Amino acid sequence: MPEGDAVYRTALRLRGALDGRVLTRSDFRVPRHATADLSGRRVLTTVSRGKHLLTRVEGGLTVHTHLRMDGSWQIMPAGRRTAPGDQVRLVLANEQWQAVGVKLGMVDLVRTSDEPRLVGHLGPDLLGADWDVREAVRRLRQAPERTIGEALLDQRNLAGIGTIYRAETLFLRGVNPWRRVGEIEDLEGLVGLAQRLLDANKTNAGTVTTGDRRPASQTWVYGRAGRPCRRCGTRISRGEMGAQPQERLILWCGGCQP
Known part of the structure; x- marks a missing residue:
C-alpha cells in the first residue's frame, strides 16, 4: 500500500494538473456516484491526509479517494485514451489535462464540510501542517x-x-x-x-x-x-x-x- 510520502507526491501531481482549472468532464465509475457530474466547477486544490486524498472543487464539494493496495492516479493530456484493461474508477479532466484514477480502493463525493466524517479519526499527519x-x-x-x-x-x-x-x-x-x-x-x-x-x-x-x-x-x-x-x-x-x-x-x- 502506498505510504504517506507516495500519497503526498500524488497530491502534488494532481494539484499541478487540476488546481485552478475548470473541469470539462468528470466520470465516476462507481455505482454510488455514477450520475454525479462536476463539469463546469473549478478545482480548488488536492491535499493528502495520511493515505487519503481530498480534491476540493467549487460549490463546497470534495472528491475523496484512497489508493489502497493497487490504486494510482495517472496524469495525461486531455482526450488521450487509457490503456485497454485499466480498471478506471474516476476521471477528472479539464481542457489541458485529465487525471485518471485506476483501481482506486475508495471513491467518495461529499460536502467539503463533511470531510471530518472520512478522515477525522486519523491521528496527526506525518507530512501535514497538523503534525504534532x-x-x-x-x-x-x-x-x-x-x-x-x-x-x-x-x-x-x-x-x-x-x-x-x-x-x-x-x-x-x-x-x-x-x-x-x-x-x-x-x-x-x-x-x-x-x-x-x-x-x-x-x-x-x-x-x-x-x-x-x-x-x-x-x-x-x-x-x-x-x-x-x-x-x-x-x-x-x-x-x-x-x-x-x-x-x-x-x-x-x-x-x-x-
Whole structure:
C-alpha cells in the first residue's frame, strides 16, 4: 500500500494538473456516484491526509479517494485514451489535462464540510501542517500493552506510516517490533524519526532510508528478508503482525533489534 510520502507526491501531481482549472468532464465509475457530474466547477486544490486524498472543487464539494493496495492516479493530456484493461474508477479532466484514477480502493463525493466524517479519526499527519509529535505519542501511550509494530500502523495514532517506514524506523532505533509500547522510553524520538524519514522522501521517487540511492542499497531491512544485515551480518527476519485478516508484513534484524 502506498505510504504517506507516495500519497503526498500524488497530491502534488494532481494539484499541478487540476488546481485552478475548470473541469470539462468528470466520470465516476462507481455505482454510488455514477450520475454525479462536476463539469463546469473549478478545482480548488488536492491535499493528502495520511493515505487519503481530498480534491476540493467549487460549490463546497470534495472528491475523496484512497489508493489502497493497487490504486494510482495517472496524469495525461486531455482526450488521450487509457490503456485497454485499466480498471478506471474516476476521471477528472479539464481542457489541458485529465487525471485518471485506476483501481482506486475508495471513491467518495461529499460536502467539503463533511470531510471530518472520512478522515477525522486519523491521528496527526506525518507530512501535514497538523503534525504534532506529542499528540502522536499521547495516542500511542493510550494502549501500553500493544506491540509497537502494530501501534505504528494504526492510522488513528499517526497517519501516513506503512510497512516500509515501520520496518526502517524500528531498525534505525534498535527497537524490536514485538516490544510493548509501554516498554519504550523514548517514543518521541522514535516517532520523530519516522516523520523525518517520510519528510526526506516526500518529493523523491522511491524510498531511501540509508542515504544511498542505488537500487539495491536504499533500505536497511525492508525488501531484504533472508539477506545479511548491513550493520551486523545477521540474516534479516520476516514475519506477519496483526490479527487476521489485517496482518501485515514485518521485517527486522534480530541482532540490531533484540
